[in-house]
Amino acid sequence: MTTFKERTQALLRSTPLRLALALVLLFAFVSLLSLGASYLVIRDSFSKTMETDLRQDLAGFQAAPSAGAVAQLIAAEAAVTDPERRILSYLTADGKYYGNAMIARSSEGFGVLSFPDGENLPEGPYLALTANLYGGQLTVANSRSQIEDLEELFLYILLLSVLPTTAIALAAGLIISRRSGRRIEAVGQTLKQLTHGDLSARVKNTAGREDDLSSIAEQVDRMAAAQQSSVNALRQVSADIAHDLKTPIQRVAVLLNRARELPNLPDKLETILDEAGQETTGIVATFQSLLQIAQIEGGSPKNRFQPVDLGALAATFVEVYEPSADESNHRIESDLPGQGTAIVSGEKGLLGQVLANLIENALRHTPTGSAIRVAVQASHSRIELTVADNGPGIPVEERENVLRRLYRLERSRTTSGNGLGLSLVSVIADLHDAKLELGSNNPGLLVKLTFPKASNAPG
Numbered sequence: 437m438t439t440f441k442e443r444t445q446a447l448l449r450s451t452p453l454r455l456a457l458a459l460v461l462l463f464a465f466v467s468l469l470s471l472g473a474s475y476l477v478i479r480d481s482f483s484k485t486m487e488t489d490l491r492q493d494l495a496g497f498q499a500a501p502s503a504g505a506v507a508q509l510i511a512a513e514a515a516v517t518d519p520e521r522r523i524l525s526y527l528t529a530d531g532k533y534y535g536n537a538m539i540a541r542s543s544e545g546f547g548v549l550s551f552p553d554g555e556n557l558p559e560g561p562y563l564a565l566t567a568n569l570y571g572g573q574l575t576v577a578n579s580r581s582q583i584e585d586l587e588e589l590f591l592y593i594l595l596l597s598v599l600p601t602t603a604i605a606l607a608a609g610l611i612i613s614r615r616s617g618r619r620i621e622a623v624g625q626t627l628k629q630l631t632h633g634d635l636s637a638r639v640k641n642t643a644g645r646e647d648d649l650s651s652i653a654e655q656v657d658r659m660a661a662a663q664q665s666s667v668n669a670l671r672q673v674s675a676d677i678a679h680d681l682k683t684p685i686q687r688v689a690v691l692l693n694r695a696r697e698l699p700n701l702p703d704k705l706e707t708i709l710d711e712a713g714q715e716t717t718g719i720v721a722t723f724q725s726l727l728q729i730a731q732i733e734g735g736s737p738k739n740r741f742q743p744v745d746l747g748a749l750a751a752t753f754v755e756v757y758e759p760s761a762d763e764s765n766h767r768i769e770s771d772l773p774g775q776g777t778a779i780v781s782g783e784k785g786l787l788g789q790v791l792a793n794l795i796e797n798a799l800r801h802t803p804t805g806s807a808i809r810v811a812v813q814a815s816h817s818r819i820e821l822t823v824a825d826n827g828p829g830i831p832v833e834e835r836e837n838v839l840r841r842l843y844r845l846e847r848s849r850t851t852s853g854n855g856l857g858l859s860l861v862s863v864i865a866d867l868h869d870a871k872l873e874l875g876s877n878n879p880g881l882l883v884k885l886t887f888p889k890a891s892n893a894p895g
Contacts, residue, residue, distance in 0.1 A: 456609025464602045471598060475590045479583055483563070486578050487546060490565040493576045503528055503570035510534045510574075521579050523562060529571030539575040542566055619649050623656055635664035689716040738867065740783050743890050746819055747778035747812045753791040754810050757799070765804040768795070771811040778814040780887040782868045790861050794823040794883055797858070802827030802880070819887045826880040835874040861885075 500506040510526040514536040517524060525535035544566050561584075564577035622639050629637035638660060639653035692713045696706060754770045761768045772778075780787075791810070798808040802825045813820045830838055839862045858874075861883075865872040871886040 456613045457606075460602060460606045460609055463605055464598065467598045467601070468594075471590060471594060475586070479586060482583050482586065486563050486580075486582075487565070490546075490563065490576055490578060494565050494567055494574065497526075497574055497576070498567070498569060503572060506569060506572075506574065507532070507534045521581075523564070523575070523577040525573075525575040525577075526569075527573045535575075539564070539566075539573075539577075541573055542575075544568060616649065619653070623649070623653055626656055626660070630660055630663070635660060635668075685716060689713060692716060738783075741781050742784070743779050744782050744784045744787055745776060745778060746780050746787065746821060746887065747773045747814070748775055749784065749787060750791055750810055750812050750821065753788060753795060757792075757795045761799060761808065764799060766799055766802065767805075767807045769807060769809045771809070771813075773812055773814050778812050778819045779890045780819050780868065781890040782887070786864045786867070790821075790864050790885070791823075793858070793861050798823060798825040798827070798881075806880075814889070817889050819889055821885045821887070822882060824877040824880060824882040826877060829876055829879055829881040830874060832876075838874070839872075858883075 497506055497509060500509055507526055507528060510524050511534045514524045514534070517536055519536040523535070523537045523539070525533070525537055525539040527533055527539070527541065546563065546565055561580045562577035563580055564575055566573060566575045568574075626637045626639045638657045640657070692709055695701075696709045696713070701709070751770065751772050754768055754772075758768055795808065795810065798806075802808070806825055806827050809822075809824045811820075811822045811824075813822075838858050840859060862872055865885055869888055873884045873886075875882045875884065
């Protein structure tokens with residue numbers, strides 16, 4: 437069972453989620469860009485309106501005929517004007533001050549005033565317009581609080597509109613991507629099962645959905661059905677041929693045995709009968725292997741799966757084959773874990789046949805004096821079985837071919853065997869969801885099978 441972390445990682449790697457995130461980010465970027473542009477335009481409009489108002493106010497004061505008249509107008513209007521909103525200041529040529537806030541002398545034109553905190557002084561920035569009038573300095577300033585309020589307004593819009601909308605869009609994207617992701621995962625799992633030989637796997641559950649994913653799922657199911665039909669027919673033909681030929685060949689073997697038992701046989705004829713018997717035994721073994729492969733590919737042995745201690749099983753077969761290795765001047769070495777630490781789920785007889793085939797291949801195809809090493813390593817989630825030798829090995833370009841049925845390397849045609857050993861190992865590995873790898877032992881061949889650890893195994 438997958439953990440929450442694994443499901444989360446799988447979701448983050450899914451294409452639908454990445455597309456949804458990309459669209460949400462694009463939406464958020466465009467919304468922020470539009471909001472920012474709107475703020476700048478409105479702020480500039482407010483600033484220009486404020487400048488226009490200041491020019492009109494200043495023009496009204498400039499229309500006064502004298503400095504005294506200006507002072508009276510400033511004094512009268514300052515008495516009814518809140519300095520927090522609008523500041524009026526006139527410093528006459530003789531140093532007298534009129535207005536609701538004292539402004540230090542500054543250059544003519546627009547400027548931004550900012551008063552320090554203190555008694556009887558306004559707070560916040562102001563947009564001011566200053567002009568020299570009748571030897572004195574006149575300053576008219578309006579508070580920029582409207583522009584500051586505009587900033588707060590746009591911040592509220594961002595918090596109450598753009599961010600919630602982005603969050604809702606993100607949530608909707610997650611929901612949609614999860615639904616699409618489950619369908620894509622179903623197609624992927626089906627293809628994975630088909631790749632591993634389970635031709636009965638189907639996507640299904642796409643009825644009533646008219647979209648491209650449904651079309652892909654239907655095409656995958658049709659392809660799987662056609663492939664299953666073809667493979668089943670081929671397997672049935674192969675099994676029928678093997679079954680039909682096995683019986684008459686066995687009868688030939690019986691007849692050859694009877695012929696060898698006849699009295700007064702010439703030596704040459706007895707030799708020929710012995711060779712014919714050996715060839716017949718090999719043919720029977722070949723047909724038996726073909727039938728076994730067909731049975732395994734049908735999946736029926738899975739009904740007999742149970743926990744198997746692969747380390748203990750390997751130790752048994754090493755012990756069984758040590759006498760044969762001694763006779764052929766070979767050496768078998770082993771590196772096996774403690775009992776109960778390398779538990780896999782499988783059929784014990786088939787796993788034993790894997791070990792037997794790999795050890796026999798190593799004994800058969802390596803010169804005398806060669807070393808054969810059988811090792812089992814257990815980790816948290818998998819069990820690795822390796823059988824290595826220091827013989828001639830298998831060329832890289834031939835490693836896929838040797839897994840085919842009845843295929844034999846050119847140099848192996850002079851040795852016994854039917855070309856089904858590694859093919860049978862491959863089929864049994866697929867049945868047990870194990871990964872089979874053929875590599876180099878520098879020199880020699882290294883065969884590695886990686887099994888998933890049994891779910892109820894310790895550790």
